[in-house]
Amino acid sequence: MATLQIRGPVRLSGELTVHGAKNSTLPLMAAALLCEEESVLHNCPKLSDVDVSTRILRRLGCKVERQGASLRIDPRPADDWEIPDTLMREMRSSIVFLGAILSKMGKAVMSFPGGCELGPRPIDLHLKALRRLGVEICEDYGCLTCTVPGKVKGASVNLSFPSVGATENILLAAARAEGITVISNAAREPEICDLANFLNACGAKISGAGGSTIVIQGVEKLHGCQHKVIADRITTATYLSAAAITGGNILLHGTEPEHLLPVLPVFEECGCTLETSGDMVWLKAPRRLSRVRSIRTMPYPGFPTDAQPPVMAMLTLASGTSIFVENMFENRYKHVGELLRLGANIKVEGRVAVVEGTSRLTGASVEAADLRGGAALVVAGLAAHGVTTVSGVRHIDRGYESIEKNLSILGADVSRVFS
Numbered sequence: 001m002a003t004l005q006i007r008g009p010v011r012l013s014g015e016l017t018v019h020g021a022k023n024s025t026l027p028l029m030a031a032a033l034l035c036e037e038e039s040v041l042h043n044c045p046k047l048s049d050v051d052v053s054t055r056i057l058r059r060l061g062c063k064v065e066r067q068g069a070s071l072r073i074d075p076r077p078a079d080d081w082e083i084p085d086t087l088m089r090e091m092r093s094s095i096v097f098l099g100a101i102l103s104k105m106g107k108a109v110m111s112f113p114g115g116c117e118l119g120p121r122p123i124d125l126h127l128k129a130l131r132r133l134g135v136e137i138c139e140d141y142g143c144l145t146c147t148v149p150g151k152v153k154g155a156s157v158n159l160s161f162p163s164v165g166a167t168e169n170i171l172l173a174a175a176r177a178e179g180i181t182v183i184s185n186a187a188r189e190p191e192i193c194d195l196a197n198f199l200n201a202c203g204a205k206i207s208g209a210g211g212s213t214i215v216i217q218g219v220e221k222l223h224g225c226q227h228k229v230i231a232d233r234i235t236t237a238t239y240l241s242a243a244a245i246t247g248g249n250i251l252l253h254g255t256e257p258e259h260l261l262p263v264l265p266v267f268e269e270c271g272c273t274l275e276t277s278g279d280m281v282w283l284k285a286p287r288r289l290s291r292v293r294s295i296r297t298m299p300y301p302g303f304p305t306d307a308q309p310p311v312m313a314m315l316t317l318a319s320g321t322s323i324f325v326e327n328m329f330e331n332r333y334k335h336v337g338e339l340l341r342l343g344a345n346i347k348v349e350g351r352v353a354v355v356e357g358t359s360r361l362t363g364a365s366v367e368a369a370d371l372r373g374g375a376a377l378v379v380a381g382l383a384a385h386g387v388t389t390v391s392g393v394r395h396i397d398r399g400y401e402s403i404e405k406n407l408s409i410l411g412a413d414v415s416r417v418f419s
């Protein structure tokens, strides 16, 4: 079992290149299945979730090869439509393969993804939308058996909540459907635009991605293409939080500053100086951060729920009281109990967390219970006095490539210890 051992406090400084977005790479890999030719995805992060998607594609019959940060996906040999339970359990977002498999094969079998560490993760919106597109779905004993009589049919789909995964599944199912699909109240996340851009580069006819209404005119065939995955905005926000809590001064390359608009004001409010230019973000933190009045997690372009844990860790050392309201997931405060072990002062009442800034954190043994919560513990550990040992590193490896190496580049004393 691996742990991360962090000796603090340190002041982060230096330059780092941020990897491609996990939450773009996964649906893009599913999209590559829809094509009639090979596609190459560049800027793909080396993450365990990407490995799970690779295993899913291979299980379906695709050829997948990694060369550095590029994934070459050849969907031509694909001949299977079933994702085994073991792979579905490894990654809840495997559900994003459903729309693509249905469109390609006309049928799909997979287990219901069920709940996860963030609380219940229903897929009712995905299923309702796919039924609107003519898919017949049987939910039995935790298993989804889906068939498409003839072809997927374009339809208008009104989402009651702008679900990211449901919007992706509809795009994937509708890109090669018969007729026109209109998604109302679609998710507006940058990862949706990245998916639509990839599909359009392959010959799809999708307009409106990034807005609330997306129109998809189904096409007969998609060819392959070469595509560069967008930067990971959550990883960027995590490294900015790490720099800010340590009073640091860092320059991040390979970012998409426009996608950071919902988070950058928070760093400014707590006293950091920020500059963006091209694909760079520079942050210089004050000696002590100020509190941030309130942070409410919302669908894009609101403040992202995935950035809530690392930003909360950052504010544990700010002067004053910061308030968080988590509106996206029921169980996204699991890092709070572990931050308390490091000396943070946080009270949680339902969706609200009140963070009273303290002047000192002290190293302790803590356990990551989920991906972003794990990143929060690393952020706090960098500023804590003494050694912080973070277990549950497998969660962190789902979303952060070589986190210990990257933080070491910025001057942190972090190592991965195997026992």
Ligand code: EPZ
Pocket: 022, 023, 024, 026, 093, 120, 121, 122, 123, 124, 125, 126, 127, 161, 162, 163, 164, 165, 166, 187, 304, 305, 306, 328, 329, 330, 371, 372, 399
């Ligand atoms: C995506 O999950 C991301 N995952 C999550 O990132 C992110 O937290 C989330 O979007 C919100 O931004 C990937 O892109 C792989 P949703 P997704 O469907 O698609 C409810 C990370 O740390 N809902 O927009 O599952 C749901 O319960 C991960 O990288 C329904 O009720 O998010 C939740 O409360 C974790 N029924 C809310 O909507 C449905 O059918 C948002 O879910 C679908 C969703």
